Each structure stands twice: as structure tokens, then as C-alpha cells.
Amino acid sequence: MTYELFYWPSIQGRGEFVRLALEEAGAPYVDVAREPGGMKKMMKALEDGGHPAFAPPFLKAGPLTIGQTANILLYLGQHHGLAPQVEEGGLWTHQLQLTIADLVAEAHDTHHPVAGSLYYEDQKPEASRRAADFVANRIPKFLGYFERVLGGRAWLVGGQLTYADLSLFQVVEGLCYAFPRALAGLGDEYPGIAALRERVAARPRIAAYLASPRRLPFSEEGIFRHYPELDP
Template sequence: MAYELYYWDGLQGRGEFVRLALEEAQAPYVDVARGAKKNGLGTDALLAALDTEAPYPPYAPPFLKDGDLTIAQTANILFYLGPKLELAPRDEGLRYVANGLQLTIADLVTEAHDTHHPIASGLYYEEQKAEAKARATDFIDNRIPKFMGYFERVLAQNPHGPKHLVGGALTYVDLSLFQIVEGLRYAFPKATKHFADHYPHCVALHDAVETRPHIAAYLASPRRIPFNETGIFRHYPELDKAKR
């Protein structure tokens, strides 16, 4: 039975971290909101799954259905899928390390989103441009170096070598860091121009993931939604600046 992934159509968003794991593992899945209404899919199906009267409904996408089980929240979904897709450490203790790293990535994703919506998600970007400029400047000067410097250090201190964040084999966290580098480069091309100089291990991991056969095929396919200005990572030139 195929996994059912519920996330908004037309944007990568937080659902992309789950898609990358499913694509790397070649796991069968249905991207529900992107399906045809005549097949019982589409946005209406997503909204119906949110408005369910069943116990423990999800708060918001992304969430995943595996048979009768519904798992919400990106890090939680990946913690569940990791062992099933052979994208988690075999050591149980390291699985919690991986989950902690994924939760840190979730913090970074939230801060990236807040560069263009620093006051309220319900307001348009154009209604908070001045505040967004100040938030993006701090994000570039202080928050990106703090997060990326941390991941660089985790890679450098991995006892198995700097090719992976956890253990000696690919995990879902490596795929997620790839997406972080991709997203930051899209949103802030000036600020990330010298990423390879500052964070060589992170960029090397990104480049290695990018060339993995299943990921490369996915990135070249129409299943990969392009970055755009409705997602988490948005390129507004006025918010980007060269890293000092």
C-alpha cells in the first residue's frame, strides 16, 4: 500500500523534506493534494482529512497516512519513516540524535520563513516589508552562520567521517540538509555565494546528495515543485545581501 502524503499543492514547503526521503527510497506514495479530484484526491481531499471527526486529527500539513495510522509534523514523520525506508541509523541511540538534528532543521526552516513574514503569516509580505528587511538582515548576519556553523561542526566531529551527519551511511537528515542548502541558495544567492568556503562539509554533503541517482532523477522530474514566492524559501532581491 502506498503512503499518502498530505501537503499543499504548488509549493515545496515542509512537505519537501518528506518527499526527498520517499524519493530516495523509491517508496510508493501518493501526493494527495496534487492528485485529480475525480480520483478522490486534490485539495478537497486534504481539507477533508484535516476536518475529520476521527480521534487525534492533525493540526496542519504535512501529515502522512500509512494505512490506518496518521503521523503529523515533518520531524515526526521522518522519525517514523526513517527505519522503514532504511534512512535512519541502525543504532537506536543515534536515531534520537538524528531526530534532534531534524528538529534543529525545523527551527531553521521557521526562521527562514519569518524573514519574509516577521509579523504575521496572515499578512501579505508587502504589508511587512520594512520589518522583513530588518529580520532578513539579522538572519543573514547572525542566524545562518549559527545554524550552518553548527551543522558544519556536527559533520566535522562525526566519528565516521564528514560525509554524513549521523553515523556512516545516508540518513533522512542528510537529505534534509541538502534541502536547506538548496533553499538558502535560492532565497539568498548573494548571502550564500561563498557557502563552500565557509561550510565546505555541508556543501560537499549537498553535492553528494544531489548526484544520487534517485534524487537526481527526482530533481529533473515534474514531481519536484520549483521554488517560488509562495513557499518557505522565497527570493525577494531586496532582502538579500552579500555576507559581510
């Protein structure tokens, strides 16, 4: 089966968490909206009856259509060995993913604290206040939590890589892109997370993906944006 991933074609965004899982699994997939005519196909699929998604990303897996990033990963985790099969381990992996999702949403809101429908330029004073709190309080709280969960081990859950590790890699990549000054001490303050980041990047399939044109660059259109005034 070839999966169909539906996501905005020009940004990493939330779709990237799904792409990383598909790539690590070696699962064949089409990134639909990046194909000719794909955007039209995606907008049509959003209007479908049945199980419509509120927003991209969503994944077509044979007869299933699955929306919400963490839910897609729940599915891929079970079908591709990217999470424990046992209930306890599966729930724990998903709990970590949902906590990462909270961090992602907060990272987005540093540049869009008022409304996603407005430009960043229309909410700069609010963004400045929100980003300052995010850097001072929220990044340390989240990264401190994941460092504690790692507890010196290689992976977040048991002895094997899960989709939560891929997602932690991605959110750290994004934070380092958006807030390079705030994250300059990552390796000293969070050595376990820094090592996990290297470890994920060195996975053969992930390394090949990151070096390929399939990996879109970070940019000021996505979730993680580098605005120097928000990272003073």
C-alpha cells in the same frame, strides 16, 4: 503499501522534506493534493476525528495518520533505513532534524515576521530587519553548527545517509535560492556542507526526482523566497 502524502499542491514547503525521504527510499506514494479532487480530500482529512493534523504535511501510512514533518521523518527513518535503528543514533538523527526545522521556521519568518496571515508586502520594513539579522547571525550559527557536526565526514550521522542529510540538502537549496548573495561563499565557508549538498543531489533516486516534474520549483509562495531587497 502506498503512502498518501497530504500537502499544499503548488509549493515545496515543509512537504518537500517528506517527499525527499520517500523518493530516496523508493517508497510508493501519492501526492494527494496534486491529484484531481485532491485538495478537497486534504481539507476533509484535516477535519477528521482521530489523530487530526494541526496543518499539512501529514502522511497516511496504512491505518496510521502521522503529522508534523519531523515526526513523519522519524517514522520513515525507522521503516526505510533512513536512520539508525539503535536508540542513540535514532535520537541523534531526530535531534539534527529538529534543529533543521528551527532553521526552516526562521527562514520562513524572514519574509513573514509579523503574521503568516498577512502578505509580505504588508510587513516589508519588519522583514527587512529580520532578514538582516538572519543573514548576519542566524545562518552562520546554524551552518557553522552543521559543519562542525559533519567534521569532515560524508554524512551527519555515522557512515550512512539519513533523513537529516536529505533535510540539510533541502534547507541549503532553499537558502541558496532565497539568499544567493549571502550564500555565495558557501563552498569556501562550509566545505563539508557544500560537499554533502552535491553528494545528496547525485544520489540516483534524488537526481531522478530533481529532474522530474514531481519536483516543484522554488517560488515566492513557499518557505524560501527570493526577494532581492532581503539579500542586498
